[in-house]
Amino acid sequence: MAKPMTKTQLVAALAEEMGSDKKSAGNALDSVIAIITREVSGGGAVTLPGVGKIYCRERPERMVRNPATGEQIKKEADKVVKMTIAKALKDSVNG
Template sequence: MTKSELVDIIAEKQEGITRREAEVVVNTIFSVIGDALSDGGHVELRGFGSFTTKERNERLGRNPKTGESVMVPAKVVPHFKPGKDLRERVDRAL
């Protein structure tokens, strides 16, 4: 599902909300989550999951085109951990 498909579904399911209003809501939610993570915080949505950041250490990688070894610098990456309800829901669907 893409972001625009999500916006369309929200606009269809919620009477009285336009597609434009649904788009503002979705963009605001994503923006708030991104801001919280970039500030070093975390976001927990009970029943859905939690967004946190994880530090990755510097490591030796390889350029796939040339085969040359290169150092990949340390970095901080976003991480999502699904909640129990979401895990169970997905497991039942399969």
């Protein structure tokens, strides 16, 4: 498996794709991340065309097991961030 792209590499690739400098690309990436974070943490969802949909899902209170002791513990309800991958991305990877 290939190593994941770092933020520095992503900013450099984005700058090259945009035809601008790395500082502008870094600011653009930080802005997109801030918008996604704000929207999803507020309970909304963000769709990135061709990539997927990022959303927050609530999980109910449930019983979980401590793997070290086997003890059953009640875990409070919480929220988890999910992402559904777009069909276009799946098809480009598989085809």
